[in-house]
Structure formats: structure tokens, C-alpha cells
Amino acid sequence: MYFAQFYLDCLSQASYLIADERTGRAVVVDPRRDVDEYVADAEAHGLTVVGVINTHFHADFLAGHLELADRTGAWIGYGHRAETEYPIRKLTEGERIELGDVTLQIMETPGHTPESISVLVYEQPDDTVPYGVLTGDALFIGDVGRPDLLASTGVTAEELGAMLYDSVHHKLMALPDETLVFPAHGAGSACGKNLSTDRQSTIGRERATNYACAPMDEPTFVALVTDGQPTAPGYFGYDADLNRRERGLFDPAAVRALAA
Template sequence: MKIEQIYTGCLAQGAYYITSAGEAAIIDPLRETQPYLDRLEKDEVELKFIFETHFHADFVSGHIDLSRKTNAPIVYGPTANPEFEAVIAEDSQIFEIGDIKIKVIHTPGHTLESSCYLLIDEQGIEKALFSGDTLFLGDVGRPDLAQKAADMTQEELAGLLYDSLYTKILPLHDDITVYPAHGAGSACGKNMQKETIDTLGNQKKINYALNQNGKADFINAVTEGLLPPPAYFGMNVMMNKKGYHSFDEVLSKGMQAFTPHQFEKIAETSGALMLDVRNNSEFAKGFIPQSVNIGLEGDFAPWVGALIADVNQSILLITKPGDEEEAVTRLSRVGFDHVLGFLKGSFESWKSMGKETDAVNRISAEEFEKEIAGNVVKIIDVRKENEYEAEHVNEAYSKPLAYINEWINKIHPKEHFYLHCAGGYRSMIAASILQARGYRNFTEIEEGFKAIASTGIPKSDFVCQTKVLK
């Protein structure tokens, strides 16, 4: 028997590949199927089942394409109602893969169909729990995503989650290994650990949600402090439930190369978003006017989903040469299937044709320190609230990037301000959006608070007052 966790850091997502005696199972696969097909061929095993823990909200699973290519059935837990052929398992149903067994444990709460899969090894020992979004390391699945579909409140769903965890999961042996669907950085929970594997016994000790004094306390604990889910979540759920275009078709279309003239014409006539996925340092020096920068090297897909939101938005890509396929692939993982193509030769080809370019006014932290010394200035910090609360520049406004569409209109276009994040990734996203919408009277700080921290600029580790943009 072999268990392999296939962890994708930019999505904080874990898929699982299990083999035994010539047969295999895959749990919660990513959109692109070729890596799984290559593993199956290399190991000379037959894919027997594709297990889905629930209808995912934060990414589009590869279950449908993988089933088409291997003829392996897709398995969901009880109450699931996908609009394609699938096996809807019963609670406690057993599936055999080679010499091992997978037991379905229906654990509603995160969603109504949410299920965990308990692996029983060749000796009949309960060995591993693939817990999906029911149980994370340090947290549990948020109970607010399925409210509309379930016609229930988040408190009612949290109550179901309590019953699932406390009556079905906590009684399991302490030495069982827990393999969750997500880790730190995922928006599917609020308190996840950076580790991706742990024992159930340790989680019983340290997971706050598993140490509550009754259902009422549990409901309060897991619903407190939940931020609104990203707008694209609902659309991803529908794609996972209803079906989607083949990834091969999406990739083929997205890999069309356009000359600068073709690119410009399509941009002007199609309503497509020009998405520049180059490094923020490269983007700052020069870019196509009206393009938005979300760097491929950071948390690319989640930020695309959070800020663009509509998965049906058509997209034109500007990438570093050689990054085109990676960009299309990572966009498809969160349901953005309408990439029209990319700029051949990247930004340099556009520039060499003498076409209009733009740039961001970026300065170093040292220059920032000199400019603000003794002056009254406006500073906008686009990091998360908890980062700001830990330490921030005195008098800076906390305006997280995730809420830019809410605060951008409160900025006076003629009043200069400084803009920073933790390291330059998020502030450049904000800068590109600001300039695309006509805001130009600002200065962005290179390397963000990481560089600011080493200067003598006054900083604070508490919020002394609520600052409101005027």
C-alpha cells in the first residue's frame, strides 16, 4: 500500500493518490489530469475509484475529466446530487482497492454531502482519515458556504458539523493519520496549521473546535470571525456539480499566441481583461495600460478568484516567455476557463513595436522614510487586518486588498498617498487596479513592510483609533 499526498501550495490544497495490489484510488484531484495518468502508468496500476469529499468551492476538481479518461467511477457521499454519472455512497459503505478498504463516513456540516474516507489497511487496521473540509489541522470546515443550497443558517450547519465530528470522528483511534483537503492559506477555514499531515490524537488535543464544552460553544467558536467567502466560490461549486469544459480544450484555446497588433485589437473589441502575471518588479517598470498585475509566483489563483470574481470573464495573458501554460492551468483550477490567448514575445514585443506603455511610481523604503519625515502624509496598508494589528506604520490606514472594490471609491483622486503590503506582491496588484481605474497620484513602496520594518519610520503594534478614508 502507498499513500501519496499531492499538495498544491498556491491553492493550499491536498489531493491523494493511493495504491494497493495493482489498483488505485484518487481523492479530490486537481483540474489537470495528466500528472495522475502518468503516475498510474508508471506504477502500472488501474484507477478503480475517484473519491470526492464534497462539491468544492475554492477549486474545480479534475474528477470528470479523470473519469472520462480512465472509466473509473466518481464516488460522493450520501445526499450528493451531481448532474453527471456518479456513485452516491451510503454511510459506512465499503469500497475495496486492491488489499485495502475505504469506508465512507458521512459528515455533513461544511456541506450536506461532505464525507470523510477512512482507510483500512491489509491487516484490517484503521490507518488514515481523508477528512476533506470536515476536519482541518487546527480547524474545521466553515459552515457558512452551503447555507443557500441547504436552506439552513450557518448556525444550523455548524450544529450538524458538531454532530459529525463529535459522534463519528472523535471516537476513532488516536493514531489514525489525518489527511485534510486544505492547509494554511485556504479560505475554507480560519485557523489552519501550516502542517499538512497529523495524527487524530494530536488534533484532539490542540484543535480548538474539538475541545468545546458542548454544541452551543462549538457553534459560537466556529462561526465567530468568519470573513465573507470569495465571490467565485459559488461558481466553482456549480462547475463541480454540473460539469465543465475539458481541461484539454481550455488549455488548447488559452495557448493561442497573438502578435502585439492582434492582441491590441482583441483587447479593444472583446471586453477581455488584460492580466499580466509577471513578477511585480518587472510590472512596475513597464506594462500595457489598463492591464492588471497578479503575479504567477504568489497566491495567484486565489487572488484571481477573489478580485476578478466572475469565472466567465474573458482574459488575455501577458506572461514571462514560457509561463503561458502554467498561467492557463492555474486559472482553470479556479474555474477561469475563458483565456483567449497570450501576447507573443511578452511585454518586450509590445514595447519594441512602439506601443503605449505605463509604469508604477515605486520607491524604496529608504526613500519613503526620507519623503515622509516631518510631513503629514496618507499611507494605505493593504495587508490583512491581523498583519496590520501585529505591527504597522503609525497613522496608516488598514485597507485590505481583498476589499479594494469597497474602499477604492473613498480615495480622493487628487490627494497623494503611499501604498504598501508585506513584500510588494499585493500592493502591486492594488496599484495596477488603481491605475486601471484612473487613480495615479500615489507612490508604491518596494518590498513593503518587510523593508519598512528595518527603517526608523515610527511603527505601532496596536490600533489606537478607527481610521476612515475620506
């Protein structure tokens, strides 16, 4: 298996490239809009990007799904609740994506947003313990995703909080302790209030140290995770909506011209 994390410090944002080195088939999860690094890394390792997965509609940045699909011909995947202006592959609970021996499995983990998913990574298709789980903004290191962002139009913070409680306490915390945790954000992101600077963890560590993963009932959880959240930047709703839309592709040459 080839597994790479790409971390963008200015956004405190992590994205991932996972591949089966035998078949060369790869998937990128939560890409940023400038996709050159993913394409270069895949080419350097003889990999073909066949799919792009967004764990949810990102509110803090424009994602690079359209750019990667344009560059590689890959399909774009979201949780099945997602509605977009461009063609997508709707991913459902338990669905498996076989890259070869390396297998990805979808886990629906709504709460930060209604369409949120996590991605289980298995080195072998019959492994009983996942290598890791890409949790998007459902579970961070030291925190969980906030359920109160205005990006989730039409769904209340209380409704999303109840979804998040189920996702964290009944799904993610049900994974084996040794499962590695790879979130979409770290410290500095406004998507949570207590994010760690660490870039990976384990389910066991989060169970033992994450305040939101301690045993509690749903009302306590919702009150705890919604209290004291920082004010969401005004552009969050705009970005989340634009990530649903067919839009112009990122042009690095135009950015360089502006900077000249």
C-alpha cells in the same frame, strides 16, 4: 499500499491517490482539474485508477472528476446527499471500497456542506485501527471546515454547524488517536480561519491541540467556529454549482495557447 499526497500551493489544496499495489487498483480523492500528475503517477507505479471521490462539492476550485473519469473510465463518487448532472456512485455511511487488501470506508461527515464525507483508509480489511482518514473540509489541522459558506444554498449556518459538531465530536474524534489525518486544505485556504501549514496530523494531536475539538457543547461549538470567519470570495458559490454540472473538460493545450 501506495499512498500519495499532491499539494497545490496556490490553492493550499491537497488531493490523494491510494492504491493496492498487489492488484494495481487505485482511487483518487479530491482531484484538481489538471489531472496529468495523477495519471502519470498511476502509470509510473503500474496502477489503474478505478474510482474518483470528491469529499464534497468544492467551492474554491473546479475539481477534476470529469477529467479523470474521461481519461481512465473511473466511476465518480460523492456522499449520498449529492445531486449532480452526471452519473455518480452515491456513497453511504460504512460503505467499503475494496481495492485488494487496501480498503476504503466511507464516513458521512456533513457540516461544511450537507453531502460531505470522510474516507477511512485501511491497509488490511480486518485492521481495527485505520491507517488514516481523509477528512476533506470537515476537519483541518488546527481547525474545522466553516459551516457558513453560501455554497450550501438552502441550509443555514446554524443547521450546518450542528451537523459539523456531530461529525467532528461524535465521529472523527471517536477514531483511535494514532489515526493519521489528511485534510483537503492547509494554511491560506478561505475554507477555515486557523489552518496549519502542516500537511498531516493525527486524531490524537487534533484532540489535544485543535480549538474546535476541545470538549464543549453544540451551541458553544457553533458560535466558536462561525465567529471571525474571513469573507468568502464571490466565486465560491459559482464553483460549487459548476462542480455539480456536466461541463466542458479542461484542455491543457488551450491554456498553453493563451499563455503563449
